Each structure stands twice: as structure tokens, then as C-alpha cells.
Amino acid sequence: MESRMLRSTENALSSSSFCAKPRDATLSSLNRGQLGHPGLRVNAEQIGRNEEKLREFHDGGRSKYLTLLNLxxxxxxxGVACLDDVLKRVIGRxxxxxxxxxRDLLFTTMAFPISTFVFLVFWTLFHYDRSLVYPKGLDxxxxAWVNHAMHTSIFPFSLFETILRPHHYPSKKLGLTLLGAFNFAYIIRILWRYVQTGNWVYPVFDSLSPLGIIIFFSAAYILVAGIYLFGExxxxxxWGAIAKPQMKKN
Known part of the structure; x- marks a missing residue:
């Protein structure tokens, strides 16, 4: 009987995890012992702590994180690369x-530079002070393997793609413009989220002044633009002559 009560209570809490008032009322009742069983009170307290830790993760949606956008x-x-290979075999061209x-435009202007940027910046800040980008509570x-899947594996996959397949780069003007547009859109996303919630996406921004934030964003674009040119x-x-004929020069 108590086991069934425990499961039903957990399901009710789970289904109402985004409804603050029902959840808080239920947790309050459990913590006061109104349902009697001590296991329910312990479980309710754990659920409350977990939801508090994850509140920052859910606030503003997953699109606020560059890591998830990069994935x-x-x-x-x-997916496009796979489609390209399949169509070539099916059509015979x-x-x-x-x-x-x-495929080439997507890889050269965004996939390679952004994945490399995420890898370099994340691990640099992580080893300097992990609380700036990945607080210990997220562990x-x-x-650890999920962390490496999101922030480590992305770099070798992109590097292998560069080495194993030739890609035709657009003109530097077009490539850097597209990369800059993505960078600008993400900055707007970060600032809009701060205006709406009063919280920064990453704790590192809490330690910076407005001028420091401007410098940070400017340095970030310089770095990602340098990565783009490095990839080129x-x-x-x-690949030399294989890639060069279709590369446009300014």
C-alpha cells in the first residue's frame, strides 16, 4: 500500500514539475508529514532540491546554451552530409x-568554427574556474562522459571531417559575414534572456562589467573568425588544387 502511494505521489510531482503552485503545495504537505510515511518526506525533499538545481537549466529554454545549439x-x-552521399550513390553522379x-557552406562557415570555439573556450574556462561555465552541481x-560528449568529441569529429573530405570555401567576405550573423544572433539571444529573467546564461558574465562583456563578445568573434580562417x-x-578551383578570393 505504501509502495503504491509512493509511486503515485512521485508521478503526480513529476507531471506537475512546471506548475509551481501544485508542486509547492504537494511538497509542503509531504514535508509537514500529512501523508505520514517518512520515506515520502525524504523523497519530497530530494525532489525539491533537484528541481532547485535544475531551475537555472530550464529557465529560458535549451536554445540559450551554445553547446546545445552546436550539437x-x-x-x-x-545529416546533410549523409544525404549527399546517399544521393550520389542512388543517382550515380x-x-x-x-x-x-x-553541405560545404554549413560546415565551413558554422559547423567547424563553432564546434572548435565551444571546445576551446569551454575547457579553457573549465580548467581556470569551472563555476564560470559548468558549476559542480551539474555533475x-x-x-563525465556526457560532458565529454558535448564538449570534447565535437572537436575531433570536425577536425577529421576537414582532413578526410575536401570542402569548397566561399569568399572570405561571405564566410565571415555568415559567421558574424550567427554570432550576433546568439548575443541578442543572451541579452534578451538577461532582460527577461535578470540572469545571465553563463555565470562568467556575472563577474564582468558592461565594458568587460563587450570586450568578451568582441574577443569571442575574433577567436571564432580566426578559427574559420585556420580551417580554410x-x-x-x-587538399590543395581539389578545393582551390571553387574557392573565391576577395
Whole structure:
């Protein structure tokens, strides 16, 4: 009987996790011991602590995190790359112009520079002071392998893609403009979320002055633009004449 009561109470709490008043009322009742069983009170307290820790993660939606946006971007890119390979085999052509061009544009202007940026900046700040980007409390919800899947594996996959397949880069003007547009859109997303909630996406911004934040964003774009140019150099070094004919020069 008590076991069934425990399961039903947990289900009720879970289903109302985004409804503050019902959840708070239920937790209050459990903590006062109105349902009697001490196991229910312990479980309710644990649920309350877990929801408090995850409140910051859910506030503003997952799109506020560059890491998750990057994972979505990587999934789209590798999906397009797979489609390109399948169509070439099915149709029997060496080049599917639109799909191949979109694949290369997506990889060169966003997938490679952003994944490398996430890898470099995250681990630099993590080893300097992890509380700036990944507070220790998140270890309760994301084991080490998940952290590495999100922030480490993205770099070698992008690097291997650069080395194993030639990509035709657009002109520097177009490439840096598209990359800058993505950078600007994400900054607007961060600022809008701060205006709406009063909280920064990453704790690192709490330690910066307004001028410091401007410098941080400017330095971030310089870094990601440098990564873009570095990727172009690697591509040309590895593939040379294969990639060069379709590369536009300013």
C-alpha cells in the first residue's frame, strides 16, 4: 500500500514539475508529514532540491546554451552530409550541386568554427574556474562522459571531417559575414534572456562589467573568425588544387 502511494505521489510531482503552485503545495504537505510515511518526506525533499538545481537549466529554454545549439548544428550538418552521399550513390553522379554546396557552406562557415570555439573556450574556462561555465552541481545530473560528449568529441569529429573530405570555401567576405550573423544572433539571444529573467546564461558574465562583456563578445568573434580562417588554411593545405578551383578570393 505504501509502495503504491509512493509511486503515485512521485508521478503526480513529476507531471506537475512546471506548475509551481501544485508542486509547492504537494511538497509542503509531504514535508509537514500529512501523508505520514517518512520515506515520502525524504523523497519530497530530494525532489525539491533537484528541481532547485535544475531551475537555472530550464529557465529560458535549451536554445540559450551554445553547446546545445552546436550539437543541433552538428546533427544537421552530418545529416546533410549523409544525404549527399546517399544521393550520389542512388543517382550515380559525382556531384549533387545544391546539396554538396549547402553541405560545404554549413560546415565551413558554422559547423567547424563553432564546434572548435565551444571546445576551446569551454575547457579553457573549465580548467581556470569551472563555476564560470559548468558549476559542480551539474555533475549530479550529467556524468563525465556526457560532458565529454558535448564538449570534447565535437572537436575531433570536425577536425577529421576537414582532413578526410575536401570542402569548397566561399569568399572570405561571405564566410565571415555568415559567421558574424550567427554570432550576433546568439548575443541578442543572451541579452534578451538577461532582460527577461535578470540572469545571465553563463555565470562568467556575472563577474564582468558592461565594458568587460563587450570586450568578451568582441574577443569571442575574433577567436571564432580566426578559427574559420585556420580551417580554410587546413583545407587548402590538405587538399590543395581539389578545393582551390571553387574557392573565391576577395
Amino acid at each position: 543541433l548544428l552538428q546533427a544537421i550538418f552530418f 559525382k556531384d549533387i550541386k545544391f546539396v554538396t554546396s549547402f 549530479d545530473f550529467f556524468p 588554411k587546413i583545407n587548402h593545405w590538405k
